[in-house]
Structure formats: structure tokens, C-alpha cells
Amino acid sequence: MPVIIFTFSVIVSAGYAQFVTKGNNQKDQVYCRIGEETILYCPRSADNSSVTWLGPPNLIPYTDGKEINNDLRKRLPTDLTITNMTNTHYIFSIEHTELILSCSVRRGNPVETLQWTRNGIHIQNQNVSLSISKDNISEIATLQYSFVSSREDNKDNFTCSAESSITEEPLSKTVYLNVYYTPTVIAAVYPSNEIRESSDISLQCNADANPEVKKYTWQKHGRVLANVSVYNVTKIDRSQTGEYMFWI
Secondary structure, three states: OOEEEEEEEEEEOOOOEOOOOOOOOOOEEEEEEOOOOOOOOOOEOOOHHHEEEEEOOOOEEOEEOOEEOHHHHOEOOEEEEEOOOOOOOEEEEEOOOEEEEEEEEEOOEOOOEEEEEEOOEEOOOOOEEEEEEEOOOOEEEEEEEEEEOOHHHOOOEEEEEEEOOOOOOOEEEEEEEEEEEEEEEEEEEEOOOOOOOOOOEEEEEEEEEEOOOOOOEEEEOOEEEEOOOEEEEOOOOHHHOOOEEEEO
């Protein structure tokens, strides 16, 4: 378990103070573990309201009498992460299944605004939910956005950002969506009007799919003609009449 050393000094505006260590400007050291509560004591006989605590950085006032100066406890949000994001900033989904995009950040002070944007547009609907948890270091905010993915969502980008009044620029990460979907096939014959003997024709098959279709096969009466998406026949004759099929 890592150990943090806190150094502190006491300034007395009235009364008498007795330091544990020797020397007028000597600093005491207090050891504590991350996440545990620590109490700093000033052994003196005067009213506590006359004591000012100083702290990092550079021994600035942390208290005004008994009141903590919250401005000195300001901290930036940190450790923003997107769950299931690959090293190449992709998240994978299957068409017609629910996808939950989850973004977490260690909360700062003042509290940041955590949001999702899709292709640069802020997402704000009933499918966005915020939850707060806590570990032994700090509070963690998690923002989730759920939706049913479709082929139209493929290659969309989603950005999670955290921003507060003290951030110079938002803390953010962007992920790209890769949606797997089954082929949609379009087949056509050109020219599409009546085909005459000795003319040229083109049999075309186009498939939209993810992953991309890599192989097309044209057949006639069970015989493979070609492994291409576009099969051209020049100077067609009546012997080539028949049923043509393609496979992907």
C-alpha cells in the first residue's frame, strides 16, 4: 500500500501553542494510507478559531478558523475511461442487439459535467443514465448510453467528455462503432430491357455487409462461371439461355 507524507505548520494569532517537534519553524510529519481519514491536532490552550492550517502547495491557508477553505480543495477530473474500447478506439456490436456505452471518470471539485456526444451532437434522452460509486481514493462518476445498434450506426463516433469550471479544456475520449450486419443484396441485368442475340450483357451482384463480402460466385445450372461480382457476357447467343445464380 503506498504511503503519502503530509507536512503541516501552525500559525497562532492569539494565545499559546506547544509544538510536538523542537524549533520554532519545525514541521511535523503525519503518515497515512490512501483513502483513510486523517486528523491533524494542534496542541494549544487558546480557542481553536484562532488557528490557521497551512497546506500544499507552498503552504497556503487551508482553513479560516474552524472552517475549511473549499477553494483550496479544487481538483480536476481524472482517469476518464470508456469500457470495452480497443487500443484502436473501436467498440464492436451486432445489428439489432442492445449496446451500452459506459464512460467513467474520477470526480473533481467542483463536480464536472459528464456527457456523451454522437458525431459531435450532444446526446440527451431517456437512454442516458448517471451513477456515482466510490473506492478508497475518490468518487467515480459513470455515464451510460444504451441503444439498439443498426447498420446505420456503423462508423459513427461517440465522445465522452468531462468538463468543470476549472478545466482549461474538456477531458475526453472518442470511440468508433463497428457494427456487424448481414448482407443486403441487389442483383441486376444490364441492359434491363429485351436482350437480343449477339448483344453484350452484364450480370451484377452488389452486397452491403459488415464484414465486407470478399467473394462472389456466378453459376449456371450448377457450373461455376466466375468468382466476380460483375459477370460480363459478350455476343450472347441462344445457347446461353438459362438460369443464372450467384452466391456470396
